[in-house]
Amino acid sequence: MTLRENSYDLAGRLAVITGGAGQIGSAIAKIFSRSGAKVEIWDRHEPAAAEGVLRFRAVDVTDPGSVSRAMAEAARDLGGVDLLVNAAGVTGPTKNVADYSPAEWQLTLSVNLTSVFYCSHAALQVMDRSRSGRIINIASVAGKDGNPGMAAYSAAKAGVIAFSKALGKELGTTQIRVHSIAPALIETGLLRQMDPEMVAANFAKIPMGRAGTPKEVAELAAWLASDGCSFSTGAVHDLSGGRATY
Numbered sequence: 664m665t666l667r668e669n670s671y672d673l674a675g676r677l678a679v680i681t682g683g684a685g686q687i688g689s690a691i692a693k694i695f696s697r698s699g700a701k702v703e704i705w706d707r708h709e710p711a712a713a714e715g716v717l718r719f720r721a722v723d724v725t726d727p728g729s730v731s732r733a734m735a736e737a738a739r740d741l742g743g744v745d746l747l748v749n750a751a752g753v754t755g756p757t758k759n760v761a762d763y764s765p766a767e768w769q770l771t772l773s774v775n776l777t778s779v780f781y782c783s784h785a786a787l788q789v790m791d792r793s794r795s796g797r798i799i800n801i802a803s804v805a806g807k808d809g810n811p812g813m814a815a816y817s818a819a820k821a822g823v824i825a826f827s828k829a830l831g832k833e834l835g836t837t838q839i840r841v842h843s844i845a846p847a848l849i850e851t852g853l854l855r856q857m858d859p860e861m862v863a864a865n866f867a868k869i870p871m872g873r874a875g876t877p878k879e880v881a882e883l884a885a886w887l888a889s890d891g892c893s894f895s896t897g898a899v900h901d902l903s904g905g906r907a908t909y
């Protein structure tokens with residue numbers, strides 16, 4: 664499916680995108696940049712095809728010291744931070760709870776959930792609460808449904824949804840809005856971390872009969888980041904081809 668190269672009014676906005684070397688993160692970085700934002704991407708490794716206009720910083724989002732240093736440096740280099748997108752993630756083990764090790768549980772929670780706290784906490788030290796700002800967290804429909812064989816990932820993403828709701832309320836009287844996005848299967852390399860039978864079972868739950876694309880996630884993120892989205896905070900936005908029922 665071909666989508667138009669839409670853009671939104673993000674002129675002059677200063678953005679940090681974690682997991683920015685990944686497929687969803689880089690699609691968001693691209694549309695933000697095309698829409699006028701100054702973008703810095705964070706990841707464990709450099710993106711394969713470096714986008715000329717994007718800055719890259721090597722950051723492990725599970726390390727709170729590295730996150731807080733990186734955020735202070737990003738604010739200094741960009742001239743502030745208005746937009747934070749938390750898109751770093753891993754699926755963790757795709758096996759039953761009885762077969763998980765405590766270390767696998769910890770790692771999955773740490774990358775998918777605790778990092779969202781570390782990055783949001785660091786961003787709140789540098790974001791101007793009187794200026795239009797956004798924290799956008801990439802959760803998952805797994806966080807609403809609970810995917811069998813992915814208990815740690817599901818629990819982490821449910822945590823991301825609840826964290827976003829709580830923080831949105833806390834910041835309600837400021838100009839900073841907080842959102843989570845709950846995609847179903849999106850055509851990215853992340854699916855290769857999952858058991859193929861599990862991918863097929865999740866695919867079968869999508870009434871539209873196809874996976875989403877990173878660009879479709881980016882379109883929603885860009886609209887949420889824009890001032891066109893003004894009366895919504897602490898919300899969870901589905902992107903599931905009809906799978907999500909609440």
Ligand SMILES: NC(=O)c1ccc[n+]([C@@H]2O[C@H](COP(=O)([O-])OP(=O)(O)OC[C@H]3O[C@@H](n4cnc5c(N)ncnc54)[C@H](O)[C@@H]3O)[C@@H](O)[C@H]2O)c1
Nearest residue numbers: 682684685686687707723724750751752803848849851853
């Ligand atoms: N692809 C899907 O079907 C799908 C569905 C729902 C939600 N999501 C979520 O979307 C987000 C992006 O996933 P994607 O599909 O683009 O996968 P991806 O693997 O292409 O991107 C994930 C990125 O996160 C980075 N990352 C992982 N651990 C990190 C760490 N400790 N520090 C810094 N960076 C780290 C990876 O290096 C990678 O570049 C994830 O949070 C994922 O859970 C994906």
